[in-house]
Amino acid sequence: MAEEPKEVWITGIGLATSLGDGVREHWEAMADVAAGPALEIERFEPYCVHRLIDINFSKQIPKKSDLRQMERWQRIGVYSAGLALNDAGIAGEPSLLALTHLVVAAGSGERDTAVDSQVLDALATRADTAVLAKEILPSALRPTLFLAQLSNLLAGNISIVHNVTASSRTFMGEEMAGISAVENAVRRVAAGQAELVLVGGALNAEREDLLLGYELGCNLWANSYRPVWQRLEAGSGFIPGSAGAFLVVEAREHAEARGAKSYARLKCVVSDRARRSKPGQIRESLDGMFDKVYRGHSPGPIAVLSGASGVAQASAEELAFLDGLDERHFTPVIRAYGSRLGHTVEAHFPLGIALAALALDRGGFYPPYDEGGEVEAPFPQAGALDRVLVTGVGHWRGEGLAVMERTSDGRA
Amino acid sequence: MMSHRFTDKKGRPVVVVTGMGLVTPLAWGKQDNWGALVEGRSGIKPISRFPTDGLRTTIAGTVTPENGCFSSAPELTIDMARYAAQEALSEAGLADISGFPGPLFLATPPAELEWPQRQALLDAEVAGGLTGYKRLLAAARTGQFRSFFENFQFSSVADHLCDAFQPRGLPVSVSTACASGATAIQLAAESIRRHETDIALAVGTDSSVQLEALIRFSLLSALSIRNEEPGAASRPFCKSRDGFVMAEGAAALVLETRSSAIQRGAQILGVVRGCGEMADDYHRTRSKPDGSAIIGAMRNALADADAAPDEIDYVNAHGTSTPENDKMEYLSLQTVLGKKNLEATPVSSTKSMTGHTLSAAGAIEAVLSLMMIGAATLLPTINYDDPDPEIPMDVVPNAARKAPVRTVLSNSFGFGGQNAALVIGTPD
Numbered sequence: 001m002a003e004e005p006k007e008v009w010i011t012g013i014g015l016a017t018s019l020g021d022g023v024r025e026h027w028e029a030m031a032d033v034a035a036g037p038a039l040e041i042e043r044f045e046p047y048c049v050h051r052l053i054d055i056n057f058s059k060q061i062p063k064k065s066d067l068r069q070m071e072r073w074q075r076i077g078v079y080s081a082g083l084a085l086n087d088a089g090i091a092g093e094p095s096l097l098a099l100t101h102l103v104v105a106a107g108s109g110e111r112d113t114a115v116d117s118q119v120l121d122a123l124a125t126r127a128d129t130a131v132l133a134k135e136i137l138p139s140a141l142r143p144t145l146f147l148a149q150l151s152n153l154l155a156g157n158i159s160i161v162h163n164v165t166a167s168s169r170t171f172m173g174e175e176m177a178g179i180s181a182v183e184n185a186v187r188r189v190a191a192g193q194a195e196l197v198l199v200g201g202a203l204n205a206e207r208e209d210l211l212l213g214y215e216l217g218c219n220l221w222a223n224s225y226r227p228v229w230q231r232l233e234a235g236s237g238f239i240p241g242s243a244g245a246f247l248v249v250e251a252r253e254h255a256e257a258r259g260a261k262s263y264a265r266l267k268c269v270v271s272d273r274a275r276r277s278k279p280g281q282i283r284e285s286l287d288g289m290f291d292k293v294y295r296g297h298s299p300g301p302i303a304v305l306s307g308a309s310g311v312a313q314a315s316a317e318e319l320a321f322l323d324g325l326d327e328r329h330f331t332p333v334i335r336a337y338g339s340r341l342g343h344t345v346e347a348h349f350p351l352g353i354a355l356a357a358l359a360l361d362r363g364g365f366y367p368p369y370d371e372g373g374e375v376e377a378p379f380p381q382a383g384a385l386d387r388v389l390v391t392g393v394g395h396w397r398g399e400g401l402a403v404m405e406r407t408s409d410g411r412a
Numbered sequence: 413m414m415s416h417r418f419t420d421k422k423g424r425p426v427v428v429v430t431g432m433g434l435v436t437p438l439a440w441g442k443q444d445n446w447g448a449l450v451e452g453r454s455g456i457k458p459i460s461r462f463p464t465d466g467l468r469t470t471i472a473g474t475v476t477p478e479n480g481c482f483s484s485a486p487e488l489t490i491d492m493a494r495y496a497a498q499e500a501l502s503e504a505g506l507a508d509i510s511g512f513p514g515p516l517f518l519a520t521p522p523a524e525l526e527w528p529q530r531q532a533l534l535d536a537e538v539a540g541g542l543t544g545y546k547r548l549l550a551a552a553r554t555g556q557f558r559s560f561f562e563n564f565q566f567s568s569v570a571d572h573l574c575d576a577f578q579p580r581g582l583p584v585s586v587s588t589a590c591a592s593g594a595t596a597i598q599l600a601a602e603s604i605r606r607h608e609t610d611i612a613l614a615v616g617t618d619s620s621v622q623l624e625a626l627i628r629f630s631l632l633s634a635l636s637i638r639n640e641e642p643g644a645a646s647r648p649f650c651k652s653r654d655g656f657v658m659a660e661g662a663a664a665l666v667l668e669t670r671s672s673a674i675q676r677g678a679q680i681l682g683v684v685r686g687c688g689e690m691a692d693d694y695h696r697t698r699s700k701p702d703g704s705a706i707i708g709a710m711r712n713a714l715a716d717a718d719a720a721p722d723e724i725d726y727v728n729a730h731g732t733s734t735p736e737n738d739k740m741e742y743l744s745l746q747t748v749l750g751k752k753n754l755e756a757t758p759v760s761s762t763k764s765m766t767g768h769t770l771s772a773a774g775a776i777e778a779v780l781s782l783m784m785i786g787a788a789t790l791l792p793t794i795n796y797d798d799p800d801p802e803i804p805m806d807v808v809p810n811a812a813r814k815a816p817v818r819t820v821l822s823n824s825f826g827f828g829g830q831n832a833a834l835v836i837g838t839p840d
Contacts, residue, residue, distance in 0.1 A: 047549075069696060102691060106587075107522075107566055108522040108523075108524060108566075111524075113544070113545055116530070116544075116545070117543070117544035117545060119527075119530075120530065120534055120543070120544055120545075120547070120548070121543060121544065123531060123534060124534065124543070127531075129527045129528060129531050130462050130463045130527075130623060131463070133527050133623055133624065133627075134466055134467065134623070134627070137623075137624060137627050138627055138630075138631070141624075141627065141628060141631060142631075143628070143631045143632045146628040146629075146631065146632065147632075147696050147697065147827065147828075149522070149524070150522060150587075150589060150827060150828065151522040151566070151587045152587045152588055152589050152826070152827075152828045152830060153696065153827070153828045155691070155828060156691075156696055156827070156828025156829050156830070157696070157828075159691040159692065159693040159828075159829050160693050160694070160695070160696065160829070163693045164691065164693070165690060165691045165692070165693050165705065166690070166691070167689040167690065167691060168588065168689070168691035168828070168829065168830060169586060169588060169595060169599075170586065170587045170588060171584060171585065171586055171587075172520070172522065172523075172566035172567070172585040172586070172587055173565075173566050173567035173570060173583070173584075173585045174565060174566055174567055176567055176582055176583075176585075177566065177567075177585070179582060180582060180584045180585075183582075184584075184599075187603075187606060187608070188602070188606075191605075191606040193602060193605075193606070208545035208546075208548075208549065209545065211549060212525070212533075212545060212548050212549055212552055213525070213561075213564065213565070214561075215549055215552040215553060216552045216557045216558065216560045216561035216564070217558055217561030217562070217565075218552070218553065218555050218558070219561075222553065271581060271582035272581055272582055273574060273581065273582045273583060275575075394567075396561075396565065396567070397567055397571055398567070398582055399582075400582070
């Protein structure tokens with residue numbers, strides 16, 4: 001028979017986004033709605049993106065030879081992974097690092113868009129793809145860039161720079177990658193298959209090749225900035241955001257034995273794939289998962305960190321699900337964190353979990369990000385925040401929920 | 413006692429295999445593949461999919477699509493995976509049910525637009541005299557290229573398999589480079605051991621023989637340039653080996669608890685006894701000089717399986733035919749199995765025939781290992797004409813061999829410090 005599942009704690013957080021570098025800066029920046037989001041509006045016109053805050057990557061990636069081997073996507077990820085290890089008190093501890101399993105949610109690294117454009121310019125005058133690609137590519141491509149493009153090389157670089165070696169798995173699949181990664185980490189720790197897992201993802205949104213991949217499906221917001229919920233009936237689309245979000249997920253006994261403090265308890269993660277062949281299936285999937293994980297929980301206000309993207313069908317059905325929680329006697333207090341930080345795709349679910357853990361630790365919730373809209377209401381102040389629901393609904397496929405709770409040992 | 417047959421020494425449910433499917437450059441389907449492999453045939457040939465003049469490497473183990481006409485890497489990746497999964501489900505007696513009753517774990521290569529797609533975008537009519545990526549983005553905005561979107565997302569292959577087979581829950585797409593196929597099997601086994609499901613589908617698939625991928629692997633000096641003799645280019649453990657040969661393929665395995673298999677009356681083909689992994693923190697493409705991460709992965713697999721080194725009676729090597737891998741793998745096997753034991757243990761590389769199927773390799777080689785157990789026949793390492801004197805192993809040279817096989821160690825190593833190993837055993 002299966003043993004009683006182990007309690008899963010979050011004992012380290014590493015964040016690098018458009019609004020901050022590290023946990024403390026994020027707590028402040030996410031509260032300070034007077035300061036608007038950090039947007040790049042000219043470079044990729046008509047698209048805007050949330051641009052990464054200035055970061056000195058060498059603080060977590062000291063060797064120049066390592067930095068040279070990585071594109072920005074990997075630097076963001078390796079940097080934030082280092083912050084999380086540091087925060088959890090694992091960095092530089094060989095015996096703990098050797099026990100630490102790595103689970104990464106990744107797309108792939110950037111292309112050299114200058115080289116691509118060079119080929120495309122030439123193609124405009126000579127219609128011969130294969131010959132041109134052979135003439136230009138062999139001299140223009142760098143082997144290191146190829147390695148930077150492989151999805152699993154973010155994990156590879158984390159192992160090399162931070163010496164995390166117990167195991168290394170990279171999940172792919174846009175938002176689903178982030179959901180699968182956190183779910184896998186939590187389930188392995190709960191089942192005793194791992195004690196310590198470093199899990200997260202990274203996105204460099206400031207890339208034309210990345211924008212192209214999503215825009216093939218007409219998924220980007222191509223107007224001036226609006227908060228997530230206000231895009232649904234005005235054209236639909238997500239605004240990508242650069243971010244790295246990593247968590248140290250740990251068995252409670254293991255954390256207590258080494259004197260590590262927790263941010264929050266990750267009670268469970270569930271996931272599903274609605275077929276999305278007709279309207280209503282996403283909501284059905286979310287309803288089903290909610291009923292499974294909140295059975296027996298006391299009704300009342302529930303803080304929700306929504307990973308909604310702004311892509312109309314997915315986000316509208318998520319909103320219908322959240323609105324419908326009233327019928328189950330839960331009162332959702334919604335924050336779409338993508339309004340502040342952009343949609344960070346593979347990193348988005350880990351990012352939501354990190355923000356939830358931070359709020360649970362500090363005992364308060366974030367202010368509304370839906371300026372001028374009606375979806376996000378002020379949080380009713382009645383004691384410390386004790387539970388958060390994190391949602392992840394892929395802009396194309398995949399749904400996930402995480403149930404998080406306050407722990408008593410608190411760090412703050 | 414019956415009970416020990418259903419749980420292992422660690423009290424976990426025993427994970428058995430009840431269905432397998434296979435596509436390699438040699439054939440579509442297990443039976444035809446087995447026939448070719450037992451005869452020691454090579455699936456490597458000159459590339460005809462795109463012009464290769466001027467390239468350093470012009471050969472690969474391409475898979476010819478069933479309709480004979482190649483369209484794009486994702487489409488072939490999907491077709492091969494669907495074929496392999498269908499074959500596995502049929503063997504497991506699950507072909508006729510609607511909806512596979514467990515989760516899908518998929519090893520698949522990272523998705524990326526290729527030059528034919530960029531060319532199509534470039535050729536689309538857009539206003540405003542735009543160039544470069546601005547032009548491609550404007551073309552995308554027209555909404556004419558949604559079919560590219562649906563095939564070139566990282567979740568695309570999984571999504572097509574979900575539509576075809578309706579597995580439960582969220583499909584998991586995994587990449588651990590050339591260890592991906594083994595990792596997919598490991599994820600499935602772990603999920604069953606956690607009692608999340610009684611049954612799971614593990615699939616590995618890869619169609620990466622496209623122009624830019626070939627150029628990039630060439631720039632890393634990883635590929636064989638023995639273009640004049642395609643069939644002899646993949647020559648693991650030979651002195652004259654000069655790199656791996658890119659290849660395509662897919663494999664699928666239905667994994668389930670022994671009790672589920674017996675209840676369903678499904679034939680048990682073998683047991684996934686143990687899985688092990690260890691990440692290397694030394695270098696992006698090279699393993700630690702002391703082999704400790706490779707050694708660790710193999711030892712973890714043996715420990716997970718509760719298998720002693722002398723229980724291993726055949727090793728399906730990673731055996732890529734690169735100078736470094738084959739040497740490193742030999743030295744690591746010597747450490748794990750012991751010098752004397754290794755001398756008495758046959759170790760072959762089926763990549764000598766299939767080429768290196770990258771993300772699919774671990775799954776393909778797990779299927780071949782199970783077929784070898786079932787047929788009591790070891791598949792050979794072909795092209796073994798000039799043994800590397802520094803790798804004195806019984807590589808099952810050039811011809812298949814009748815031999816009982818009870819316990820197999822199957823290795824998979826990948827760029828980015830990925831190392832995975834599986835221990836696979838007989839049905840009983």
